[in-house]
Amino acid sequence: MTEPANFFVPGPTWVRPEIxxxxxxxxxxxxxxxxxDLFHAINMHLKTLFATRQSTFVVTxxxxxxxxxxxxxxxxxxxxxxxxGAFSERWYAxxxxxxxxxxxxxxxxxxxxDPDDLADHLARHSRAHYDAVTITHNETxxxxxxxxxxxxxxxxxxxxxxxxxxxxxxxLGGIPMAFDDWRLDxxxxxxxxxxxxxxxxxxxxxxxxxxxxAKKHPYRGTYFDLVTYKQKAxxxxxxxxxxxxxxxxxxxxxxxxxxxxxxxxxxxRHRRMREITHARTGRYAKLAxxxxxxxxxxxxxxxxxxxxxIRKAMxxxxxxxxxxxxxxxxxxxxxxxxxxIPIADLEAMLDALDEVTRA
Ligand SMILES: *Cc1c(COP(=O)(O)O)cnc(C)c1O
Numbered sequence: 001m002t003e004p005a006n007f008f009v010p011g012p013t014w015v016r017p018e019i020x021x022x023x024x025x026x027x028x029x030x031x032x033x034x035x036x037d038l039f040h041a042i043n044m045h046l047k048t049l050f051a052t053r054q055s056t057f058v059v060t061x062x063x064x065x066x067x068x069x070x071x072x073x074x075x076x077x078x079x080x081x082x083x084x085g086a087f088s089e090r091w092y093a094x095x096x097x098x099x100x101x102x103x104x105x106x107x108x109x110x111x112x113x114d115p116d117d118l119a120d121h122l123a124r125h126s127r128a129h130y131d132a133v134t135i136t137h138n139e140t141x142x143x144x145x146x147x148x149x150x151x152x153x154x155x156x157x158x159x160x161x162x163x164x165x166x167x168x169x170x171x172l173g174g175i176p177m178a179f180d181d182w183r184l185d186x187x188x189x190x191x192x193x194x195x196x197x198x199x200x201x202x203x204x205x206x207x208x209x210x211x212x213x214a215k216k217h218p219y220r221g222t223y224f225d226l227v228t229y230k231q232k233a234x235x236x237x238x239x240x241x242x243x244x245x246x247x248x249x250x251x252x253x254x255x256x257x258x259x260x261x262x263x264x265x266x267x268x269r270h271r272r273m274r275e276i277t278h279a280r281t282g283r284y285a286k287l288a289x290x291x292x293x294x295x296x297x298x299x300x301x302x303x304x305x306x307x308x309x310i311r312k313a314m315x316x317x318x319x320x321x322x323x324x325x326x327x328x329x330x331x332x333x334x335x336x337x338x339x340x341i342p343i344a345d346l347e348a349m350l351d352a353l354d355e356v357t358r359a
Contacts, residue, residue, distance in 0.1 A: 010336030012192035045254035057233035063190035069224035086141035112293035122158035138171035196339030273337035297338035
């Protein structure tokens, strides 16, 4: 009998015991046929998960490393960063640290980026003004999901030369993604959020256009050269020694997500977790984000009592919840309802939260 999930942090998330077992397998060489077979199976599944026929690969790094890589590979000069919370602001910090020219379109914490605002901003510049625009699919600090399809469509219309770089860290595997249909260029997701693996790797989809753009940049570095990742992945290989245990775990987890649970059922379970969380916390907490854009994977809540006291009382009952983040650190707490958490375990946690907030 599996222990119920008791870890409701919005990353890293609760990992199924079967998946933890996968990490304990004996090593294989990363140039061996066994590894190629393993990576081939992973890439087939990644194409399904991202909904793409273009390149997919895996980088042994947390998501932030690949955010940096996306900017280093795809932006020669100027980038527009859309922001609505701490993780979308990270794109800005990285771009600045790389010495890029960076503009920011800020929706404000708790709100979604408005496609009309993006269109207005882009319309003021020439089609080639920006090399890229960054979008954060799911803003984990506030619990807001941006409409990537609409935002990417605006970029295609108003700034056709700009590449669309998407952070799908806390959405991929919990919220629908359509890389090709939405015409995205780079999309990345760390493993430790809705994909529900231990942290340490990041999955990536990259368009042919982004590869061509990257090839024009002579100094892409070595470790994070995404052109090399793509070329190696075409032959089910990797540039350097990856975290092989993660590859076993990722293959097993993608098979579970796609063939056992099924993508549609998984997205529906996440939507239900959002609805249940909203309905059952309303007595003692307000949703901190704009309800029209509330995330299916994480809820930031402003409770009527001290958030820290709630988290402490829950900890005594064996439950770990997420703290507030950045600007919202002292006023909110967060419930991560993403990954493999069973509905019944979410309900059990909310029962405990109900008692704690009545005490
Ligand atoms: C967690 C998170 C990140 C950072 O990912 P790391 O894997 O910790 O580097 C970036 N963006 C979003 C939306 C996140 O939720």
